[in-house]
Amino acid sequence: MTTLPPSVGRHFADGPLDLGDARDRARAIERLLEDGDRADLAWLRAELAPGELAAWFARHGARRLTRRSRALWAAALAQPCPPTPVAAAALWPLA
Numbered sequence: 001m002t003t004l005p006p007s008v009g010r011h012f013a014d015g016p017l018d019l020g021d022a023r024d025r026a027r028a029i030e031r032l033l034e035d036g037d038r039a040d041l042a043w044l045r046a047e048l049a050p051g052e053l054a055a056w057f058a059r060h061g062a063r064r065l066t067r068r069s070r071a072l073w074a075a076a077l078a079q080p081c082p083p084t085p086v087a088a089a090a091l092w093p094l095a
Contacts, residue, residue, distance in 0.1 A: 011040065014029070019047055030065070067084060
């Protein structure tokens with residue numbers, strides 16, 4: 001299990017995080033892309049394999065990030081912005 005720095009650990013008060021576990025890795029990426037600051041994101045990039053962040057964004061970004069975060073990360077990762085799922089847009093205008 002990876003020991004989280006205190007600055008990153010504040011995002012995971014709901015339970016411990018094990019970056020060796022695929023679900024925890026996805027949870028870490030999602031939460032830090034949405035709410036992380038510069039230090040959190042630097043830590044995340046150091047923990048992930050090259051290209052893993054971009055692959056997660058392409059696969060899950062449309063469903064797990066807000067529209068604002070998707071736009072930011074699409075620009076930062078030089079990838080197309082995933083469209084908002086139709087059902088999400090119908091339920092929540094900020095999706």
